[in-house]
Amino acid sequence: MVYPKSLQELIENLQVLPSVGQKTAERFALRIIDLDSDVVSELSNSIINAKNNTKYCQICGNLSETNFCSICEDEKRDSSLICVVESVSDVIAMEKTENYHGLYHVLNGLISPSKGILPDDLNIKDLEKRLADPKLAEIIIATNLTIEGDTTSLYLSKLINQVGEGKIAVSRIAHGLPVGGHLGYADDLTIIKAMEGRNKI
Amino acid sequence: MVYPKSLQELIENLQVLPSVGQKTAERFALRIIDLDSDVVSELSNSIINAKNNTKYCQICGNLSETNFCSICEDEKRDSSLICVVESVSDVIAMEKTENYHGLYHVLNGLISPSKGILPDDLNIKDLEKRLADPKLAEIIIATNLTIEGDTTSLYLSKLINQVGEGKIAVSRIAHGLPVGGHLGYADDLTIIKAMEGRNKI
Incomplete structure (x- = not known):
């Protein structure tokens, strides 16, 4: 037996998402058909809306719904x-x-x-x-x-x-030990960068 | 900064999927807006189609697009x-x-x-x-x-x-050691079940 046709199509389409394979897509699809109809249509609509309404800011390349993003437009x-x-x-x-x-x-x-x-x-x-x-x-x-x-x-x-x-x-930006990181567990490159970038105290 | 509104909505809606939290939903959403428009609309449509067309078989409760599933209808x-x-x-x-x-x-x-x-x-x-x-x-x-x-x-x-x-x-159905499983690594209950269910050879 295979899944019913429309479910099978959903399982295939879900695999465009990053790190979603057959098994995960099956779990997602089975959950989707168990959800309330309005939740499902909201999910479906928001996919189309996000795709249609999201542009890249013409100044900085950040995401935006208008030609310029909220950061570029913020005068403060x-x-x-x-x-x-x-x-x-x-x-x-x-x-x-x-x-x-x-x-x-x-x-x-x-x-x-x-x-x-x-x-x-x-x-x-x-x-x-x-x-x-x-x-x-x-x-x-x-x-x-x-x-x-x-x-x-x-x-x-x-x-x-x-x-x-x-x-x-x-x-x-500085590279070095992350806050809370232990010298003993850090990789060589991080330690080298932390030494290179040392600051006078 | 928050995400543009429609993207933010998508991120929230994606979290109805099993084991998808904020971070994963963000990754999914950012991938979705980078996909071709026709791939996105296919994904969106297949979600609605799967939800609308998938029913439960009236005999066995399996998934089906009709009142009876392909297994129950298979005379063989x-x-x-x-x-x-x-x-x-x-x-x-x-x-x-x-x-x-x-x-x-x-x-x-x-x-x-x-x-x-x-x-x-x-x-x-x-x-x-x-x-x-x-x-x-x-x-x-x-x-x-x-x-x-x-x-x-x-x-x-x-x-x-x-x-x-x-x-x-x-x-x-029988419970016991899985094929390829090692006795030394099996849990107690599996070994007990394997002993209980032993077969004459």
Whole structure:
């Protein structure tokens, strides 16, 4: 026996979600048909709505329902600072801290020659345009400590120095031991970075 | 910053799926808005279709798009045998073996006084009706080896013997070491069941 046709189709379609295979899709599908009709139609509608209504901000590449995102449009934010991140989820993580009040620039990926991702494939052209803003004083690069993150960071710092004629400061977020982390359990690279980035007290 | 409204709604709605929390829902939602529009509308439609078109078989409680499921309607199946299972996914697991050719009866749960699930809450009334079929020779109870599974098995065997006036054989699937399992790693209950259920060779 196979599942009834419409259920089988749902199980196949659910597998477009990240890390959802046959078994998980089956569990999801069986749950869906057990839910109340209005909950199911709400789920179904919200999928279409989210897809149709979510755009990328024309300035920073962050998600938005309008042409410009709520952060770019917020006049209270410090427009002298731009934090460059890999993806939208990095913006969310950063915003949850409620500690940073500057603007963002979302690259939507990292430079990775081995995967065929070159600077032109990323949202870098728009960043270049923003460098012309005379209010801009510093760009913080918040890419991860991976080969791709390092390559992207290096590429961007050269570009910013060149285009900004050295007037815009470029920095990178600190890498080291996480708060609550133990030296004895940390990996070598983290310890090396923590030593390199030591601060006078 | 929060997510754009429609995305936020999607993230909340996705959490009706089993073991999907905030983080997983965020990952799912971000993937959904990156998919092609036609893939998204197909996913959305298949959710509604599966919910609207999937019913429960009026005979056995299995899933079906019509009033009777494909197994109950299949005349080649051995109607002298009924295998009683807890849920639809047990039917799928059993059918994948292609080894069993009788019919099924899906209880949609197990008796569990501690959770307030009594025999009347399960699909047992319909099973009682099926006992009147003169062709029926054996009922195989395939509930799990848990307190609920044991309780349900005991309840059903008494019921079948009473209603069927002892003319219907009742059996329960064997519990013991799984194929490829090692005695040294098996839990106590599995070993005890394997010893109890030993066969002459």
